[in-house]
Amino acid sequence: MATSSSAGHDAHGSGQATRRDFLYVATVGLGAVAVGATVWPLIDQMNPAADVLALSSTEVDLSKIAEGQGITVQWRGKPVFVRHRTEKEIKEAEEVPLAELRDPETDDARVKAGKKQWLVMVGVCTHLGCIPLGQQGDYDGWFCPCHGSHYDSSGRIRRGPAPLNLPIPEYQFLSDTKIKIG
Amino acid sequence: MSSSTPFQTNSKVIKWIEARLPIISTIDGALVSYPAPRNLNYWWNFGSLAGFMLVAQIVTGIILVMHYTPHVTMAFASVEHIMRDVNYGWLMRYAHANGASMFFVVVYIHILRGLYYGSYKAPRELLWWLGIVIFLLMMATGFMGYVLPWGQMSFWGATVITNLFGALPLVGGDIVTWLWGGFSVDNATLNRFFSLHYLLPFVICAVVFLHLWALHTTKSSNPLGIEIKGDQDTVPFHPYYTAKDAFGLSVFLMFFAYWVFFNPNALGHPDNYIEANPMVTPAHIVPEWYFLPFYAILRAVPDKLGGVLAMGGAIVILFFMPYLDFSKVRSAKFRPIYKQAFWLFVLDGILLGYVGAMPAEGIWILVGRIASVYYFAHFLVIVPLISWFEKPLPVPESIAKAVLGDAAKA
Ligand code: HEM
Ligand code: FES
Numbered sequence: 001m002a003t004s005s006s007a008g009h010d011a012h013g014s015g016q017a018t019r020r021d022f023l024y025v026a027t028v029g030l031g032a033v034a035v036g037a038t039v040w041p042l043i044d045q046m047n048p049a050a051d052v053l054a055l056s057s058t059e060v061d062l063s064k065i066a067e068g069q070g071i072t073v074q075w076r077g078k079p080v081f082v083r084h085r086t087e088k089e090i091k092e093a094e095e096v097p098l099a100e101l102r103d104p105e106t107d108d109a110r111v112k113a114g115k116k117q118w119l120v121m122v123g124v125c126t127h128l129g130c131i132p133l134g135q136q137g138d139y140d141g142w143f144c145p146c147h148g149s150h151y152d153s154s155g156r157i158r159r160g161p162a163p164l165n166l167p168i169p170e171y172q173f174l175s176d177t178k179i180k181i182g
Numbered sequence: 183m184s185s186s187t188p189f190q191t192n193s194k195v196i197k198w199i200e201a202r203l204p205i206i207s208t209i210d211g212a213l214v215s216y217p218a219p220r221n222l223n224y225w226w227n228f229g230s231l232a233g234f235m236l237v238a239q240i241v242t243g244i245i246l247v248m249h250y251t252p253h254v255t256m257a258f259a260s261v262e263h264i265m266r267d268v269n270y271g272w273l274m275r276y277a278h279a280n281g282a283s284m285f286f287v288v289v290y291i292h293i294l295r296g297l298y299y300g301s302y303k304a305p306r307e308l309l310w311w312l313g314i315v316i317f318l319l320m321m322a323t324g325f326m327g328y329v330l331p332w333g334q335m336s337f338w339g340a341t342v343i344t345n346l347f348g349a350l351p352l353v354g355g356d357i358v359t360w361l362w363g364g365f366s367v368d369n370a371t372l373n374r375f376f377s378l379h380y381l382l383p384f385v386i387c388a389v390v391f392l393h394l395w396a397l398h399t400t401k402s403s404n405p406l407g408i409e410i411k412g413d414q415d416t417v418p419f420h421p422y423y424t425a426k427d428a429f430g431l432s433v434f435l436m437f438f439a440y441w442v443f444f445n446p447n448a449l450g451h452p453d454n455y456i457e458a459n460p461m462v463t464p465a466h467i468v469p470e471w472y473f474l475p476f477y478a479i480l481r482a483v484p485d486k487l488g489g490v491l492a493m494g495g496a497i498v499i500l501f502f503m504p505y506l507d508f509s510k511v512r513s514a515k516f517r518p519i520y521k522q523a524f525w526l527f528v529l530d531g532i533l534l535g536y537v538g539a540m541p542a543e544g545i546w547i548l549v550g551r552i553a554s555v556y557y558f559a560h561f562l563v564i565v566p567l568i569s570w571f572e573k574p575l576p577v578p579e580s581i582a583k584a585v586l587g588d589a590a591k592a
Contacts, residue, residue: 077364079461146342
């Protein structure tokens with residue numbers, strides 16, 4: 001042992017990697033990979049399980065929602081607001097200058113072309129996840145009672161601690177009176 | 183230490199054990215012959231009371247688990263089953279739910295005691311830090327326990343608090359999904375919180391053990407804040423402080439019993455007797471009272487990440503106390519200005535708690551902001567400044583001299 005280790009030192013002195021260095025790096029490297037491979041399952045088990053991930057979609061019949069009314073449906077365990085907007089609400093939403101918005105997005109980008117009256121969005125406050133209340137707040141839209149976030153008639157954040165607009169889920173019109181979320 | 187004789191025995195059995203595992207002399211050194219300053223006042227009772235509450239929570243908790251079902255469809259009903267059907271179930275649950283509050287009352291007083299008497303100063307920094315770790319673990323345990331009955335406050339409290347992690351840049355969203363095990367707080371979340379709520383108290387036990395180990399290494403501080411200089415300054419823990427702690431415990435138990443038997447729901451929120459409904463947020467979400475000051479700080483900042491950082495910082499800043507306060511004098515007894523700043527800080531904490539319970543509207547937003555700024559100013563500006571310019575009163579030469587006067591023999 002003594003001789004081989006002193007040989008190692010000599011080799012270091014001359015700037016050459018020894019067999020011992022190689023073994024050392026290889027052992028530690030393999031060990032790190034093994035630890036990582038073992039720890040990952042321990043962490044990943046907490047991510048959504050396959051049954052939770054199995055995508056669900058929800059169909060909504062729009063014919064029963066009168067102008068100025070909205071309903072809340074459940075999708076992936078979350079509330080989705082489907083609102084039939086009035087002319088006034090649409091106009092207000094379109095007239096807001098983008099510079100005034102915290103999370104700038106035009107009203108057009110938040111609805112489907114030709115279906116401006118229908119606003120479909122995930123009803124989860126982008127602050128800390130409460131469900132905002134409809135037809136409330138200072139911007140003719142939604143108000144989150146938890147920490148006081150105000151959303152406008154396009155669901156965009158206007159005032160309060162929330163950083164982002166209410167998200168628009170993926171959805172499509174199956175017919176003029178039916179949408180499919182998800 | 184002549185006033186605290188080290189462990190001795192004539193028993194052959196005990197000698198046999200001691201030679202192999204010195205457990206009896208260790209217990210003796212911690213609870214019998216441990217030389218404690220002779221001048222400890224009643225504020226020093228709260229450490230043993232905290233230890234009592236930890237044991238009480240574990241005992242009542244293990245009993246609750248025998249009857250509780252951690253599943254979203256059954257949790258709420260199983261807690262009602264505990265309340266109505268299980269023999270003395272109401273007592274176990276009320277003792278556990280109010281016990282959590284009592285635990286926090288005791289620990290808050292224990293922490294404030296440390297802040298008043300400068301217990302965080304050298305050589306007790308590690309002791310202080312371990313205490314804050316226990317406090318953090320308690321907060322996690324209390325939070326997850328409150329989710330278990332699966333009422334409206336359980337659900338929405340869990341939603342709001344887990345969403346705090348979503349404020350982290352880049353990884354925030356993934357972390358929240360990981361914490362939930364889904365796309366919202368749901369059964370996976372309830373189950374993991376149950377698992378961790380069972381585990382963490384035992385982690386706390388382990389940290390308490392380190393806390394006491396550090397304590398017995400540096401020995402207790404005392405209201406004068408001067409170190410023990412010799413035997414004349416101490417008395418043996420038993421019978422002096424075992425008796426005093428037992429007396430304090432009986433007074434405390436009366437207080438505890440008042441809540442459990444005469445006002446068991448006062449410290450909880452009535453909405454938690456409504457089963458969790460993921461589609462309806464209660465009009466006004468409040469956490470348990472012991473989180474209110476920190477909740478007020480969270481809401482005071484009009485920015486998501488900023489609020490979260492401020493709330494975390496409010497606790498983390500306690501870790502720096504040994505350095506923010508560099509006055510050579512430990513006890514506020516001899517620090518006329520620090521003493522006043524201390525009480526202002528206590529008032530500020532109470533005000534923050536009050537604001538935390540109010541809706542985030544109108545005047546409360548402003549009051550909350552001022553109180554939050556003051557909270558941090560206390561640590562970052564006021565305490566260092568006072569350490570700098572305050573002229574402390576003369577500190578006595580020794581504990582024995584101060585307590586016994588001239589009767590004290592050197
Ligand atoms: C650090 C110690 C502990 C604290 C601070 C604590 C705190 C809490 C809190 C605040 C609740 C909600 C009470 C309610 O409103 O109903 C709770 C519930 C519960 N805890 Fe604990 N707990 C502790 C230790 C334990 C332990 C060690 C266990 C089990 C081994 C346990 C088992 C339970 C169970 C089953 C519930 C649900 C039943 C109920 O809600 O009353 N706890 N805990
Ligand atoms: S969760 Fe909506 S404002 Fe905080």
